[in-house]
Amino acid sequence: MEATTNGNGKTLKVRYFDIEENPETHYLNAEKGIKSWLFTVDHKRIGIMYLASIAFFFLIGGILALVLRTELLTPTENLMTAEQYNRVFTLHGAIMVFLFIIPSIPAALGNFLLPIMLGAKDVAFPRLNLASFWIYSIGALFTLASLAVNPIDTGWTFYTPYSVQTGSAVILMTFGVFIMGFSSILTGMNFIVTIHKLRAPGLTWGRMPLFLWAMYATSVIQVLATPVLAITLALLIMERTLGIGIFDPALGGDPVLYQHFFWFYSHPAVYIMIVPAFGVISELIGTFSRKTVFGYWAIAMSSLAIAFIGSLVWGHHMFVSGQSELSTVVFSFLTFFVGIPTGIKIFNWLATMHKGSIDMKTPMVYACMFLFLFTIGGVTGIMLGAISVNVHLHDTYYVVAHFHYVMMGGTVIAFLGGLHFWWPKMTGKMYNEFWGKIASAFIFVGFNLTFLPQFIMGSQGMPRRYYSYIEQFQTMHQLSTYGSYVLGVGFVIIAVYLAHSLVKGAQAPANPWGARSLDWMTSSPPDQHNFKYQPVVSNGAYDYHKPMADFTLGIAEDPAHHGHDDAVKVEAEKAEIR
Amino acid sequence: MEYLTNFFLPSAESTYAANVDALFHFINIVSLILLVGITIAIIYFAIKYRRKSQEDTTPLITHNTTLEVTWTVIPLILILIVFGWGFNDYVEMRTPPANSYEVYVESFSFGWNFEHPNGIKESNNLTVPVGTPVRLIMRSRDGDVLHSFFVPQFRLKQDLMPNRNTYAWFEAKNTGQFVYFCTEYCGGGHSMMNGTVTVLTAAEFDEWNEEELGRDLDALPLAELGRLVYQQAGCQGCHSVDGSSRVGPTLQGLYMREREFTDGSTRIADEDYLIESILYPQELVNVGYPNNMPNIYQQTLSEREVLGLVEFIKELQ
Numbered sequence: 100m101e102a103t104t105n106g107n108g109k110t111l112k113v114r115y116f117d118i119e120e121n122p123e124t125h126y127l128n129a130e131k132g133i134k135s136w137l138f139t140v141d142h143k144r145i146g147i148m149y150l151a152s153i154a155f156f157f158l159i160g161g162i163l164a165l166v167l168r169t170e171l172l173t174p175t176e177n178l179m180t181a182e183q184y185n186r187v188f189t190l191h192g193a194i195m196v197f198l199f200i201i202p203s204i205p206a207a208l209g210n211f212l213l214p215i216m217l218g219a220k221d222v223a224f225p226r227l228n229l230a231s232f233w234i235y236s237i238g239a240l241f242t243l244a245s246l247a248v249n250p251i252d253t254g255w256t257f258y259t260p261y262s263v264q265t266g267s268a269v270i271l272m273t274f275g276v277f278i279m280g281f282s283s284i285l286t287g288m289n290f291i292v293t294i295h296k297l298r299a300p301g302l303t304w305g306r307m308p309l310f311l312w313a314m315y316a317t318s319v320i321q322v323l324a325t326p327v328l329a330i331t332l333a334l335l336i337m338e339r340t341l342g343i344g345i346f347d348p349a350l351g352g353d354p355v356l357y358q359h360f361f362w363f364y365s366h367p368a369v370y371i372m373i374v375p376a377f378g379v380i381s382e383l384i385g386t387f388s389r390k391t392v393f394g395y396w397a398i399a400m401s402s403l404a405i406a407f408i409g410s411l412v413w414g415h416h417m418f419v420s421g422q423s424e425l426s427t428v429v430f431s432f433l434t435f436f437v438g439i440p441t442g443i444k445i446f447n448w449l450a451t452m453h454k455g456s457i458d459m460k461t462p463m464v465y466a467c468m469f470l471f472l473f474t475i476g477g478v479t480g481i482m483l484g485a486i487s488v489n490v491h492l493h494d495t496y497y498v499v500a501h502f503h504y505v506m507m508g509g510t511v512i513a514f515l516g517g518l519h520f521w522w523p524k525m526t527g528k529m530y531n532e533f534w535g536k537i538a539s540a541f542i543f544v545g546f547n548l549t550f551l552p553q554f555i556m557g558s559q560g561m562p563r564r565y566y567s568y569i570e571q572f573q574t575m576h577q578l579s580t581y582g583s584y585v586l587g588v589g590f591v592i593i594a595v596y597l598a599h600s601l602v603k604g605a606q607a608p609a610n611p612w613g614a615r616s617l618d619w620m621t622s623s624p625p626d627q628h629n630f631k632y633q634p635v636v637s638n639g640a641y642d643y644h645k646p647m648a649d650f651t652l653g654i655a656e657d658p659a660h661h662g663h664d665d666a667v668k669v670e671a672e673k674a675e676i677r
Numbered sequence: 678m679e680y681l682t683n684f685f686l687p688s689a690e691s692t693y694a695a696n697v698d699a700l701f702h703f704i705n706i707v708s709l710i711l712l713v714g715i716t717i718a719i720i721y722f723a724i725k726y727r728r729k730s731q732e733d734t735t736p737l738i739t740h741n742t743t744l745e746v747t748w749t750v751i752p753l754i755l756i757l758i759v760f761g762w763g764f765n766d767y768v769e770m771r772t773p774p775a776n777s778y779e780v781y782v783e784s785f786s787f788g789w790n791f792e793h794p795n796g797i798k799e800s801n802n803l804t805v806p807v808g809t810p811v812r813l814i815m816r817s818r819d820g821d822v823l824h825s826f827f828v829p830q831f832r833l834k835q836d837l838m839p840n841r842n843t844y845a846w847f848e849a850k851n852t853g854q855f856v857y858f859c860t861e862y863c864g865g866g867h868s869m870m871n872g873t874v875t876v877l878t879a880a881e882f883d884e885w886n887e888e889e890l891g892r893d894l895d896a897l898p899l900a901e902l903g904r905l906v907y908q909q910a911g912c913q914g915c916h917s918v919d920g921s922s923r924v925g926p927t928l929q930g931l932y933m934r935e936r937e938f939t940d941g942s943t944r945i946a947d948e949d950y951l952i953e954s955i956l957y958p959q960e961l962v963n964v965g966y967p968n969n970m971p972n973i974y975q976q977t978l979s980e981r982e983v984l985g986l987v988e989f990i991k992e993l994q
Contacts (some may be wrong), residue, residue, distance in 0.1 A: 183864045254862050260839065261863060263824040348840035349820045355838070389728070390735040394745060419825065419834045421843045424771050428764055435756035439749060446748040449715065450741070452722040456733035459723060467719050474715050478708035481756065485704065485763030487697045487770060491832040494825065494860040558685050558701070560829025562860040565868035569856065613731075644737045 108349075110183050110656040111300055115648055116632045118609045121310035122622040125527065129627035143267065145232050146211030147525065152239070153207055163191040165587055168549075168580040174567045181566040185252040185268070188564060192255030197276050198239055200506060201368065203514050205321070206235070206286055206374035209314050211525060213290055215618045215625060217301025218634035223292040227285055235282035241275030244268075254564060255568040256365070259346035260359040263338055270339055275331040280325045280332075283371075287321030290314055299617065300654070301636040308640040309385075309398050313378025316402035319419050320367045324410065328364035332358070357421055362413035370409040372506055374402050376473075376513030377444055380466050383516050384448045385641045386614040387463035388455030392641045394447040401440030418489045423441030427486060435486040441477055445470060460612070461535035465516030468543055472508025476501060479554065494564075497557025500550045508546060515519040515542070515593070522597065523607030530600040534592060547583025595620040615650050616640040690855055690876075691831035692848040695765040698832075704759060770833075773846035777812035778805065781899075781984060784817045784824035784837045784859070787866030792981075794988075796896035797889045801872035803857075805849060806882035812846045813949060819980070825861035828874055836861050842949050849876040899981070903989025906982045918993050925970065926963050932991045937964045951987045 126143045136144055167187055169177050179187070210228065214221050222228050245251055245268040253262040253269060262269050294315050298307070332346050335357070344350025346357035377398075378518065385392040414422060414430030448470060457463065479501040483489050492498060523529055556575040561568060568576065612620040615638070621630050632653030638645050682702070689695050780803065781792040791799045805811045817824055819836040826845065827834040835845040849855075859870035877885060890896070897905070907913055907928075917927045936950070937943050938961045944950050954961060955978070958970035974983070 114701070181868065183980070185865065185867075258823060258862070264822060265864070348838060354823055364742075388735070389733060391737055393737060393738060394740045397740065397745060420836045421838055421841065424767075428767070431763060431767075432760055435760050439752055439803070442752045443745070443749060445715065446745075448717050449722070450738075450744070452726065454727050455722070455735050456724045456728045457723050458728040467723065470719055471716055472711075474712050475708075478704070478711060481708070482701070482704045482761060485700055485759050487693075487763045487766035487832075488701050488704070489763075490767070490770060490834050491697055491701075491829070493834055494827070542857055555685060560687050560827070560856075561860070562827060562858045562868075564862040567868045569871075622883070643735055 109195065111635060112654045113635045114655045116651050116653045118620060118651060119622040120609055121606055122624070122626065123418055124627070125622060125624040126627045127527070127624050130466055138229070139625065140221065140223050141230050141524075142210050142214050142225065143629075145228055146207055146209070148232055149202055149210060149235070150207040150525075152235070153199050153203050156194050156239070157203075160191055160195040161587065163187050163194070163591065165583055167191060168583040169298070170566070171393060171568075171576045174570060174573060182252065184566040185254075185564075186250040189251050189254050190246065193242070193251070193272065195278070195506075196255055196368075196372075197279055198242065200372045200510055200557075201279075201283060202286075203372075203510065204379060204517065205290075205314060205317055205371070206231070206282075207518050208379070208514070209290065209317075210286070210373065212521065212618050213293060213311065215621065215629050216311055216616055216634065216640075217293065217297050218302060218617045218630065219293065219297035220628045220630075222289045223296055224289050226288055231282045231285040231289070234285070235279055238275045238277075238279030238282065241271055241278060242510060245275065245632045247273035250382055256361060257332070257335060258361075259335065259338070259352070259354045260348060262335060263350075265345040270336050273335055277329050277332045277336075280329045283321045284325045287318035287325075290318040291322065294318075299636050301652075302617075303636075305395070306636055307399075308378075308618075308641045309381035309392060309395065309402075309640055310375075310378035312399040313374050313376075313381070313402050316406040317374045319403075320371050320406050320410070324364045324367040324371075327360060329369075331360040334360075341476065355417070355421055358417050359413070359422075363417045366413040366416065367406075367410050369502075369505070370405055372510050376469070376510040377402060377510050379513045379517040379520075380469055381399060382447060382460050382614075382616070383466040383513075383520055384451050385643075386520070386612050387458045387459070387460060387466065388452050389613060389643050390451055390455040390641070391639070391643060392447070393450035394443070395639070395641070397443050398447050401443050404440040405437060408433065408440070412437060415484060415489070418486060419493050431484055431486045431489075435481065438477065438481055438484075445474060445477075458612075460519075461530075461532060461539060462516045462520035462612075464536060464539045465512050465519065468539065469509060469512045469516065472504055472512060472546065476504030476508050479504065491560075492557060494554040494562055495557040496561045496563055499563045500553035500557055503550050503553075506660065508550075512542070512546075515539075518597075520612070521618070522600070523611050524623050524625070526601060526604075527607050528604030529607045529611065530599045530604060531596045534596040538589050538592040538596070541585055541592060545582050545584070545586030545589050549579050549586055550582070552576075552578040552582070610647075613647075615642060615647070617650075620651050687829045688851070689830070689832070690850055691828075692850060693766060693769050694830070694832045694850075698768070700759070700762050700766065703762070707755060726817075751991075773812040773844070774810040774848075777810040777846055778918070779812045780805070782813050782815040782826065782837070784815070784826070784870075785821050786824075786857070786863055787870040789826075789872055792899070792984075793886075794898060794900070795886065795890065796898040797886065798896065802875055803872070804875045804877060804882070804885055806879050807849050807852050807876050808879075810846055810848045813844065815843050815845065816841070822863050823861045824859050824863050824870070827860040828855055828857040830855045831874075834860060842947075842952075845918060849874070852876045852878055852881075878982065897985075899903060899988040900983075900992050901973045901989075902982065903985030903987070906978065906986050907989055912986070925966055928990050929993045931993070936961075938962060939964055941967075948987055950988055952983055955983055955986060 126141055170184055249268040251267045251269055251272040253265055261555055337343050338345050338347055344352040346352040346354055381392055381398055411432040415424050415434045418427050552575040556572045561572045607623040609623050617634055635652040635654055638649055686698055689698055779794055783790040789801050789805045815837045816874055817839045819839050821839050823838055825836045831847045833845055833847050835843050837843055853876055855874045857872055858876055916925045918929055920927050920929045922935055931946050934946050935943055936946050956975050959968055959972055962968045
């Protein structure tokens with residue numbers, strides 16, 4: 100054991116640690132019983148609870164999507180009336196956006212991984228973290244209650260004056276979303292503080308995994324933008340219950356103001372959904388190319404740039420709303436600049452693969468799928484940013500296809516990649532690689548078959564949110580519907596083999612992919628307190644040119660970990676922390 | 678090529694449609710080149726650099742400034758082109774020629790009313806002459822919700838709101854029938870809220886006008902109705918039509934002139950302003966005039982009578 104210096108000029112005694120394989124006790128079995136889950140302050144368990152919740156809501160949202168697509172097989176009534184259809188598409192959108200995709204990567208994967216990647220025992224405010232989950236659950240209950248009372252039919256955007264006039268349960272739904280917003284704000288704040296204060300010794304900003312940079316940018320948006328949604332929905336509820344004229348012209352309000360307020364949150368929210376996906380992709384491509392991520396700072400900073408520019412472009416949802424022409428021009432101009440940092444990321448990921456050692460495991464298959472699908476989502480965004488073209492494409496299926504390519508082709512695909520990547524870490528079990536690839540093929544084919552035809556019928560003029568349509572669009576609608584069935588089969592396969600792996604899967608090694616970041620420097624599943632030693636970081640998260648042992652440094656005598664040391668095989672070595 | 682064009686876009690039937698399509702195709706072609714490049718790179722790298730053994734090592738390449746500047750600057754140039762192009766065409770789409778034929782459009786759940794300058798009213802079909810710029814003055818019925826007027830073949834779309842006018846214009850290049858849709862979600866009948874724009878030759882349009890007018894002799898043109906209201910509702914007591922100042926400002930040359938108000942603000946006297954100052958006369962008071970106009974016209978005038986007054990005022994240039 101030797102005294103060495105870390106970046107802060109402090110002297111630390113460090114040594115190499117061995118990582119335990121097949122741990123007997125870990126976070127999953129450290130405590131037992133339902134209460135040990137519901138009242139846990141362990142970020143890993145909270146992450147798992149989020150994962151179960153979002154999986155449940157993804158299932159509901161997905162079934163609703165299949166119902167919608169089935170109704171659209173023909174222009175006439177197949178399953179339901181127009182009023183029912185309007186409720187179903189509203190719920191599909193609202194559930195997928197507010198209950199699934201916003202919490203998907205940040206709250207589920209982020210909660211599980213962020214403290215481990217930092218080498219911390221937990222987030223900065225563990226109890227607040229539990230509160231976030233409970234707030235989310237209460238908000239979700241309100242949303243489900245609105246289903247039972249009178250399902251909302253306004254579209255997930257709740258545009259006024261329709262949302263003021265409709266008889267459906269707008270208040271229950273928006274109040275649920277209002278509550279869930281606080282969950283999002285608290286999680287974001289927790290993550291920001293955690294990243295600032297709880298980095299392991301030696302873990303400088305430039306050594307952090309890019310997933311953390313993405314989570315940081317996301318958290319900033321969550322904290323800054325979500326309150327505006329809360330205010331907007333509160334005003335909407337007041338308008339409905341008290342008749343205060345804010346957004347409804349019949350009461351002297353202004354519906355365009357509502358749209359400004361709504362998109363002031365909901366456009367940055369798009370980046371709450373996609374930026375974490377960028378973080379996941381950086382991890383996947385770095386790990387499975389076994390290569391230093393190209394342009395680390397460019398990728399890290401582009402996440403922040405996207406968060407910043409993305410907050411200034413909300414008006415591009417309103418080019419034909421009646422906002423002034425000048426606003427339209429300015430918002431169009433600003434919108435294009437989001438494309439630059441996004442493009443930089445894609446090129447950097449490609450450059451990372453160049454001369455790498457590429458292992459096409461299931462997560463990497465999803466990462467490559469992401470690059471392809473997200474590029475389509477991105478360039479069609481440029482199309483929609485061009486004002487004159489937007490006037491034609493606005494509120495058509497082209498927009499529907501575009502945001503599904505970004506949200507599903509981007510975020511959901513990255514989420515699937517991340518889920519497979521960290522599944523061994525979270526559960527301690529390996530999934531079936533063969534079925535993983537089969538399912539990814541179903542997802543890829545099904546996704547494109549569902550949404551490519553929507554680009555075409557959209558540019559031909561098929562409006563969105565239509566229960567019936569003129570006959571010329573039927574072929575495209577049918578292709579899209581069949582595609583959605585293929586997509587559904589893909590998700591069923593995933594559910595089956597992941598469930599199977601929990602019961603009969605092979606025991607996962609601590610670091611099955613040969614990754615370098617701290618999340619792989621602990622057992623699978625991790626110890627209840629993440630590490631049995633206090634990690635010390637001396638290298639970047641993607642320094643694949645350095646030996647693996649360099650990544651398992653820890654403080655030699657850590658009072659906080661007394662009692663665990665006997666389980667750790669001591670290898671006294673000298674290490675230089677640069 | 679033409680087959681491909683028709684596959685993606687409906688036929689281009691307005692004067693500005695071809696410009697929109699050109700940009701659409703430009704972005705598609707550049708995007709396709711980019712997408713193919715990225716896809717080839719992914720596949721090529723995945724095969725060429727596939728992992729051969731678990732002991733593979735990779736070179737340390739942290740960044741490459743030349744490369745990174747290149748793939749920042751080229752997209753930057755491209756987006757500026759796309760922005761400028763889209764902006765240029767948008768200016769045209771938002772600038773109706775001065776001599777446009779004006780039609781009032783009213784949307785409601787779930788249908789459309791159109792009113793021509795000569796008083797002809799239509800529902801769920803708009804008849805216009807070919808080769809003539811048509812300006813749409815659009816509004817959703819009071820107390821109704823948002824709607825949007827979308828004619829795919831004209832590349833035209835504009836939302837409509839209650840209590841506020843929005844505008845759009847087009848000039849049809851060919852005769853024929855062109856479908857329009859409602860593209861702002863408005864409830865149960867949203868997808869049924871479509872209709873047609875019927876474009877006739879000038880001769881056919883005149884014939885149609887005569888037929889329609891002959892069928893409804895009572896339908897007065899808006900401006901003529903406005904003149905009657907002006908005379909009968911008491912306006913002429915305070916407002917002149919010859920430029921002279923009475924208790925209130927004159928109506929001559931009022932339309933589109935900048936007005937100054939006692940609260941220090943100014944406004945152009947467009948349709949919205951005229952309607953508001955008839956219905957809510959005490960909201961904005963012109964500098965130099967007393968605040969004493971009766972606040973009764975919301976009750977005493979029909980919507981069409983108010984619009985008639987506006988049209989009447991517009992003619993007093």
